[in-house]
Amino acid sequence: MKHLLTPLLLLFTVATFAQTTWFNDKDLTLTGVYYYPEHWNENQWERDFKQMRDLGFEFTHFAEFAWAQLEPEEGKYDFDWLDRAVALAAKYNLKVVMCTSTATPPVWMSRKYPEILVKYEDGTIREHGARQHASFASPLYRELSFKMIEKLAQHYGNDKRIVGWQLDNEPEVQFDFNPAAELGFRDFLRKKYSRIEELNNAWGTTFWSQVYASFDEIKLPRTKQLFMNHHQILDYRRFAASQTNDFLNEQALLIKKYARNQWITTNYIPNYDEGHIGGSSALDFQSYTRYMVYGDNEGIGRRGYRVGNPLRIAKANDFFRPIQGTYGVMELQPGQVNWGSINPQPLPGAVRLWMWSVFAGGSDFVCAYRFRQPLYGTEQYHYGIVGTDGVTVTDGGREYQQFINEIKLLRKHYAPREEKPADYVARKTAILCNHENAWSIDKQKQNRTWNTEQHIDKYYRSLKSFGAPVDFITEDKELNDYPVVIVPAYQLVDEALVKRWEKYVEQGGNLVLTCRTGHKDRFGRLLEAPFRSVIDKVACNKLDFFDLLLPHDPGMVQMNGKPYTWNTWGEILIPAAGAETWATYQEEYYAGTPAITFSKLGKGTVTYVGVDSSNGDLEADVLKQLYARLNIPVMNLPYGVTLEYRNGFCIVLNYSDKPYTFDLPTGAQVLIGKKEIPTAGVLVFK
Missing domain, CATH: 3.20.20.80 (Glycosidases)
Known part of the structure; x- marks a missing residue:
């Protein structure tokens, strides 16, 4: 297989992060x-x-x-x-x-x-x-x-x-049940919730008669116990992570x-x-x-x-x-x-x-x-x-x-760390992640075949096939540093975060939102409002309802005449005025309804992918269509071949089970390897 890389003529320096002082x-x-x-x-x-x-x-x-x-x-x-x-x-x-x-x-x-x-x-x-x-x-x-x-x-x-x-x-x-951990958990909760009434509200303890009169009544949640309060488990996981972080700090x-x-x-x-x-x-x-x-x-x-x-x-x-x-x-x-x-x-x-x-x-x-x-x-x-x-x-x-x-x-x-070609930098993409989304989802998966990490990886794998530099970022990072930001299965949100997404798009950013986003608040509670409506404006659609299918009998989605299977999660969407429908469901009683929409919002765009496909092919084709619409140049590397740039070098790696021939740009100087890269082989050129 071959791929023609655009010539390395437009090189420039991008200072994404402050240069380290620890290493030369x-x-x-x-x-x-x-x-x-x-x-x-x-x-x-x-x-x-x-x-x-x-x-x-x-x-x-x-x-x-x-x-x-x-x-x-x-x-x-x-x-x-x-x-x-x-x-x-x-x-x-x-x-x-x-x-x-x-x-x-x-x-x-x-x-x-x-x-x-x-x-x-x-x-x-x-x-x-x-x-x-x-x-x-x-x-x-x-x-x-x-x-x-x-x-x-x-x-x-x-x-x-x-x-x-x-x-x-x-x-x-450590999911530790040492008595000291239980005391520490109570102290953690006292600092987070100034009054026990606030904790009861956050945990929804009126459900099933779980109301606490004081913090001293609280024990560590038995995470393996059926139907244990998942709001309590969410806080326990926060506490457990904080113990490791504090010890290292x-x-x-x-x-x-x-x-x-x-x-x-x-x-x-x-x-x-x-x-x-x-x-x-x-x-x-x-x-x-x-x-x-x-x-x-x-x-x-x-x-x-x-x-x-x-x-x-x-x-x-x-x-x-x-x-x-x-x-x-x-x-x-x-x-x-x-x-x-x-x-x-x-x-x-x-x-x-x-x-x-x-x-x-x-x-x-x-x-x-x-x-x-x-x-x-x-x-x-x-x-x-x-x-x-x-x-x-x-x-x-x-x-x-x-x-x-x-x-x-x-x-x-040697060349400076951030000396990279312009077309490579142009496809730089962020994936916004918060582990608490996976914590919340995994306690109420609704479909045993759902896997949050695999859902994220469907987008990540596609980006690496594009030869795109990717950053997994947290909410404290600046979204405007990235032409495209993907927000996969972001279940826990608040109004401030949603406003940041809106501002990013309105200023010219390109946002990709996926299914299971915006369902709950930070405590893991559903909002007293139409389901998922907190993101309706930025999504440029409304959620009518969602469906889940049995794994042995998947459903079908079609985009550009091409069929794709799904079963884990499918959202039936009502597009806003002016929104384009990119994919529709082909079966069930909602056949013909939108599964994916694309919209312009301010100076930017929003792509909403309301379905999780079986193998990631749909997600890959959505991103290809989006990057083409945005005039962002992408590669078409086969799975198993990756490409990165640093210090003026291009490094091509072959994890596949067959040789891969890489078409070198005009004037490239090969330093290590050959353009035909064997399995487990490496090509480095400048």
């Missing part, structure tokens, strides 16, 4: 690797650091799970061993990312203070022996954590060999009392609907972890599971980058993992492909997990850069080395 853009990206000095004989450390340096790594990563070594007894600290490791790393020009170890509190703490342990909804106590077993809601656990972190920050905060800090490890949102602020020119981040798992990512404002930027081959079959073709989902890294890039304008990937696998349902070998070249995918999105660093394959513990079968002998470089390790050398080549061709 001329480095393009830095590459590091995890190392656990406490796991290995000290007489092997120097050999290992020398090999890291020889392979090209620029930083390493210490103390993530070492609390027992840092504080072997309560109040007694030992940093001597870590000092020796830092000194040896520095000897080989390796900077160090220091970690706070709070994911693995030591045994003495679990035994002396069992009240700090997480408690599950069924009453089970999370026992020592794994990780993340301590409750973020426990004031005692926080006190013990902060004492250790303060000692660590005092010791290393002014150490030039330490480039930055990682807090905790893959911090999660307090760590960061404590370190900043002592740190000099050291950045602070953490490594989130990209679970987009948990609600904590981006919620800790004291972090300097966000990082994430990503594993691509672990037994799923989201790739393309019979052996696609060896390469992975083509958009798994791209989506994480586009989600994390807009939060603060910079991001890194703290964990990326160099080979097989140990924890998947099935743990196959990656396809040769796939590890390198993933690193290039991280780079393409604009990252400032990528870090391999891990340098040495462990000989004991839960992760014995997890590949490293070197194998079990501690010396032999694995295939994935060689791919890391290849990537490092290729980045060194690109540094000779």
